[in-house]
Amino acid sequence: DAKTTQPPSMDCAEGRAANLPCNHSTISGNEYVYWYRQIHSQGPQYIIHGLKNNETNEMASLIITEDRKSSTLILPHATLRDTAVYYCIVRALSNFGNEKLTFGTGTRLTIIP
């Protein structure tokens, strides 16, 4: 699996957009970028994933650079409930959709009132 690099921590003001970067310079052509988050003492929650096109859902947007070596998760209007550890994971998909996910230490995002 391609290795990912994330800043250990970030702060963002409530109501502003939170932009979380992730570097994955060794990503290969068949590997997707996944984002999960983990609120303290809870199980991780899936946010979004993408291959090369930008993606958007009700929770966030994912911007992947053209060379796919980095990506940014955008929470458009951060709230206090978005305070969590955010994990960027790179993984290829098999025919079974049951791949193991390798979670690093992620970025601890703190939303400031």
Added chain:
Amino acid sequence: DGGITQSPKYLFRKEGQNVTLSCEQNLNHDAMYWYRQDPGQGLRLIYYSQIVNDFQKGDIAEGYSVSREKKESFPLTVTSAQKNPTAFYLCASSIGMQGRNEQFFGPGTRLTVL
């Protein structure tokens, strides 16, 4: 409500005792997973199962055992052979279809061995 349940939320055991952690899902997912999380660390995969009656070791399987007799259940036993069992244990499931790998997690069980 559809989801994954883990029980209990907190569990205490004496050193040398085996303990079984429960994980149940009613999402009709084929694949299920067990992860371990230590303070300030990411998740590490213990075991996973793609279908009923089949499972594979993850990255840190030593000292653990699992069974998958029913689609909805994937219990994890922490044996006395596990050197450092105190941790936060997370169970997850995924639909197991091509192109779909979102994993849904339970609330976790925090195991403390005294």
